[in-house]
Structure formats: structure tokens, C-alpha cells
Amino acid sequence: MRFAKLVFLIAGLWGFAVLTPLYFLFDRIGASYPPPMTHPDFYYGFIAVALVWQAAFLVISRDPERFRPMMVVAIMEKFSYVVTLVVLYAVGGLQASQAAVAGPDLVLGILFILAFHKTSNRVSERT
Secondary structure (H helix, E strand, O other), rough: HHHHHHHHHHHHHHHHHHHHHHOOOHHHHHHHOHHHHHHOHHHHHHHHHHHHHHHHHHHHOOOOOOOOHHHHHHHHHHHHHHHHHHHHHHOOOOHHHHHHHHHHHHHHHHHHHHHHOOOOHHHHHHH
């Protein structure tokens, strides 16, 4: 259980550290990867939802056994993003540097799977 606590704590803190600055980089990202973005609602909406997930990871880290079912959803969150970027890169929709940001999510997704398997299912065994 200690492994799961640590994995989800690190994931949540890492996510907050990496995502929060994006709120201030809208114009810079548009300039670095033309054309400039025209849908700030999608951009800021993505950041907001992603930050909520970081909070969920911190909640899971507090009691991994209790929130073990949420680990499955957290795994889906990580791999849906990774698969999306891989597909976009494969069809020419992203540059390699843009697709590379999926690396940490891939590692965390794998760690989430390990955490899930290392965490007992005692809560659901009681019911």
C-alpha cells in the first residue's frame, strides 16, 4: 500500500507542477506551434479537467485501499491521453516534440497499474 500512496502522491504533485504554468502560456504555445490557437475554451478546459485529476490522484494517495476502484479510472485517464497523442503523431497531426509529452503519462500509467495490483482489495472483499 505504501507503493500506491507514493505513486499517486508523486503523480498528483507532478501534475500540479507541470499543468499550472500552462494557464500562463497560451500565447507562447500558439507562437511555438503555429498556427496560433483559436479555441481558448478547449485549451483552458483541458487544463482545468487535468488539474481536477491531479486532485483525484492526491485523494487516492491518502487511502489507496479505499479508493482502489478509482485507480482503474486513473489508469484509463493516463492511457487515453497517451494513445491520443500516439495516434495524432502517427497521422502527422503532431510534431515529435509535442508527442514526447506523453512519456511521463505512459510511465505513470504503468506505475498506476503496478499500484493497483500491489494494493489489496480488502474494502470490496468485506461487502
